[in-house]
Amino acid sequence: MNVIYLDNNATTKVDEQVIQAMLPYLTEFYGNPSSMHSFGGQVGKAVREARAQVAALLGAEDSEIIFTSCGTEGNNAAIKAALAAQPEKRHIITTQVEHAAILNVCKQLEKQGYTVTYLSVDRKGQIDLMELEAALTGNTALVSTMYANNETGVVFPIEQIGLRAKDAGAIFHVDAVQAVGKIPLNLKTSSIDMLTLSGHKLHAPKGMGALYVRRGVRFRPLLIGGHQERGRRAGTENVPGIIGLGKAAELAQVHLKDVQREKALRDRLEKGLLSAIHDTEVNGDITQRLPNTTSIGFKYIEGEAILLSLNQYGICASSGSACTSGSLEPSHVLRAMGLPYTTLHGSIRFSLSRYTTEAEIDRVLEVMPPIVERLRAISPFNNDQADWLQGREEALAH
Numbered sequence: 001m002n003v004i005y006l007d008n009n010a011t012t013k014v015d016e017q018v019i020q021a022m023l024p025y026l027t028e029f030y031g032n033p034s035s036m037h038s039f040g041g042q043v044g045k046a047v048r049e050a051r052a053q054v055a056a057l058l059g060a061e062d063s064e065i066i067f068t069s070c071g072t073e074g075n076n077a078a079i080k081a082a083l084a085a086q087p088e089k090r091h092i093i094t095t096q097v098e099h100a101a102i103l104n105v106c107k108q109l110e111k112q113g114y115t116v117t118y119l120s121v122d123r124k125g126q127i128d129l130m131e132l133e134a135a136l137t138g139n140t141a142l143v144s145t146m147y148a149n150n151e152t153g154v155v156f157p158i159e160q161i162g163l164r165a166k167d168a169g170a171i172f173h174v175d176a177v178q179a180v181g182k183i184p185l186n187l188k189t190s191s192i193d194m195l196t197l198s199g200h201k202l203h204a205p206k207g208m209g210a211l212y213v214r215r216g217v218r219f220r221p222l223l224i225g226g227h228q229e230r231g232r233r234a235g236t237e238n239v240p241g242i243i244g245l246g247k248a249a250e251l252a253q254v255h256l257k258d259v260q261r262e263k264a265l266r267d268r269l270e271k272g273l274l275s276a277i278h279d280t281e282v283n284g285d286i287t288q289r290l291p292n293t294t295s296i297g298f299k300y301i302e303g304e305a306i307l308l309s310l311n312q313y314g315i316c317a318s319s320g321s322a323c324t325s326g327s328l329e330p331s332h333v334l335r336a337m338g339l340p341y342t343t344l345h346g347s348i349r350f351s352l353s354r355y356t357t358e359a360e361i362d363r364v365l366e367v368m369p370p371i372v373e374r375l376r377a378i379s380p381f382n383n384d385q386a387d388w389l390q391g392r393e394e395a396l397a398h
């Protein structure tokens, strides 16, 4: 059975050209980029080229790019660096809908005496800039928000957040793991101080990422050791991974030009599902959204049951973020948006990529209506019980 892969926000297929670019650095060019001999030196040159490719995608200087082991490392390093640079400040602002690689770091920092403001989101998944303004004080070291949400695709008003953070003298970090390669970026003209990206979301391998640190922003390394990455990230470089990320960045820049095709397929899927299946709604702000993502709530049924049924057709989607999907807890993102209980549990995320075809979308449109119909027929939660369930949910939340 052919797999129809619509879970690209969880991870993506490594591009064939990325693999080809990497291969020589797993075989013949195994030198250490820091070595004095030219055998290592040629590897160092390739690493410099990859850095330039990543910088070009972001509109950054080469020297502003630090290679990391993943998006999670980038986020950890950015937060810790921002706090270390301003030890007198003890306040952080983030949002309720961040990835675990931000939220769990913040929770740990709270235990260490920091105060964290978790900005709320509205029903569309958008933050309130007034709430941000009210939260900012002279004690705020860092504002860290995501560029685009991994579950809903909702894009935050990044520059408006950044300008407010800068006015208050805070460092502005952006987790752009889901945005890079899907939205054009130009960090030269941006208020972003630090930005995280992850290779495996843009057709490079897993376990590879980068952190952008604006020139002039004080940075303290997370990993201490050798002088690699200009002393900002110790450890012998993951050369094949770096070469792969560079190539993936170059390809992403080309692909950004025809992202409309992907968006058109996403819209076709969304419109098709909404018109064929009643009691269905799109979660999140559809005017400010990634071109590849749709999160759809199918009322009165369980998302996990839909996923299992889709799985039988070889269709991969997701009910929340891959990291938390084993937990059966409703998504913290959809919860923060205040979705009703009945939608919260029946929400599915479809995330497309440049490999998605029209035939694949049509196949999903073919199989989804009967799946939902069958599950609803056996669902104990019919319309009458929905109000009772919502009431119970609210009671439990208090």
Ligand SMILES: Cc1ncc(COP(=O)(O)O)c(C=O)c1O
Binding pocket: 009, 010, 069, 070, 071, 072, 073, 099, 101, 146, 148, 149, 150, 175, 177, 178, 198, 199, 200, 207, 208, 209, 323
């Ligand atoms: C928004 C966001 N931030 C951070 C991460 C973590 O990236 P990585 O898997 O490379 O650690 C992910 C991916 O799971 C993500 O979606």
Ligand code: FES
Binding pocket: 009, 010, 011, 099, 150, 321, 322, 323, 324
């Ligand atoms: S894999 Fe995307 S949220 Fe963890």
